[in-house]
């Protein structure tokens with residue numbers, strides 16, 4: 001049994017690959033390297049460089065590697081970019097997921113775990129979100145993912161395909177063994193941006209809006225550590241292998257941190273008081289996204305190991321130190337991932 005990991009050279013996908021290898025699974029990665037990097041794929045793991053929307057390539061990869069399970073991470077993921085380029089997002093996320101599904105169903109793939117997002121909930125009214133909260137995304141990114149969720153559920157009903165949809169809240173942190181982290185070029189994610197500012201790789205952090213209806217006016221997000229999230233994928237696969245029903249699960253910790261609180265945590269952990277400035281709100285940003293995690297804990301038996309903002313920030317900082325040029329333009333040497341796999 002081989003698991004095809006689309007987007008396995010990216011941030012979350014690379015951590016899932018490590019978790020799968022640690023669990024003794026066989027993996028093949030399909031990635032076009034648009035935001036991912038070859039170096040994120042551990043030695044010994046086959047990497048097929050190509051487009052997940054290329055049905056012929058997907059069919060060939062499934063046949064060549066005897067794939068019967070897929071984890072589908074490949075996507076474009078930046079909310080404001082989706083507002084500026086909606087058609088690009090529908091193509092990358094919705095149409096290419098359809099192509100992957102068609103090839104998978106035709107080849108008899110049995111199980112699919114799909115990366116969805118809290119952005120499908122839109123601008124929620126309540127404090128925490130259960131999976132049954134209204135699905136009213138407020139940006140094209142969220143809509144592109146919600147359409148994919150619907151296609152997957154419909155295809156699963158019509159064909160012998162088991163599926164789990166995981167709706168991630170905000171992913172952050174890095175592999176605790178230092179084997180992987182977030183290397184996306186020009187990353188826009190708050191924790192990474194703040195860590196880069198602490199290390200002198202950026203001059204400042206802009207806070208996008210401090211007039212939201214939240215406790216300090218800045219947006220609240222539920223930051224989930226990336227290896228905890230990778231474990232949720234393994235739990236989802238086990239659930240399906242044991243005959244579990246198709247299902248949707250929130251992935252978060254059930255508590256929100258504000259932009260101010262994240263910046264304070266990065267300042268405290270790094271010991272650096274970097275400049276922060278107020279900026280306009282960003283297009284498509286909901287004020288608050290916090291998960292209710294009852295279902296994933298109950299049905300999948302998932303329990304997180306790193307549910308502490310300071311721990312997450314410390315991991316992100318350690319990773320950033322290993323990959324970022326510092327203020328003088330020096331690049332810190334990065335430990336080779338391959339050498340430490342299964343260390």
Ligand SMILES: NC(=O)c1ccc[n+]([C@@H]2O[C@H](COP(=O)([O-])OP(=O)(O)OC[C@H]3O[C@@H](n4cnc5c(N)ncnc54)[C@H](O)[C@@H]3O)[C@@H](O)[C@H]2O)c1
Nearest residue numbers: 007009010011012032033034035036051052074075168171
């Ligand atoms: N990072 C987050 O906070 C977050 C939150 C919610 C959901 N997600 C979802 O998680 C998944 C992974 O996100 P990430 O943070 O690892 O992003 P990422 O950009 O680091 O990884 C995406 C990977 O997919 C590859 N890719 C993109 N388009 C492709 C295509 N057409 N064909 C083949 N490969 C392609 C990229 O090269 C990259 O390696 C995405 O589906 C995203 O929507 C992420």
Ligand SMILES: O=c1ccn([C@@H]2O[C@H](COP(=O)(O)OP(=O)(O)O[C@H]3O[C@H](CO)[C@@H](O)[C@H](O)[C@H]3O)[C@@H](O)[C@H]2O)c(=O)[nH]1
Nearest residue numbers: 077079117118119169170188189190193206207208219259
């Ligand atoms: O330099 C920055 C970067 C971010 N923010 C704010 O910080 C919060 C988090 O932003 P970011 O880290 O960019 O993540 P989101 O826009 O919340 O989106 C992430 O989290 C979503 C799930 O909640 C996923 O669907 C997306 O793929 C993923 O990019 C938002 O309020 C931003 O406005 C700033 O104030 N300054």
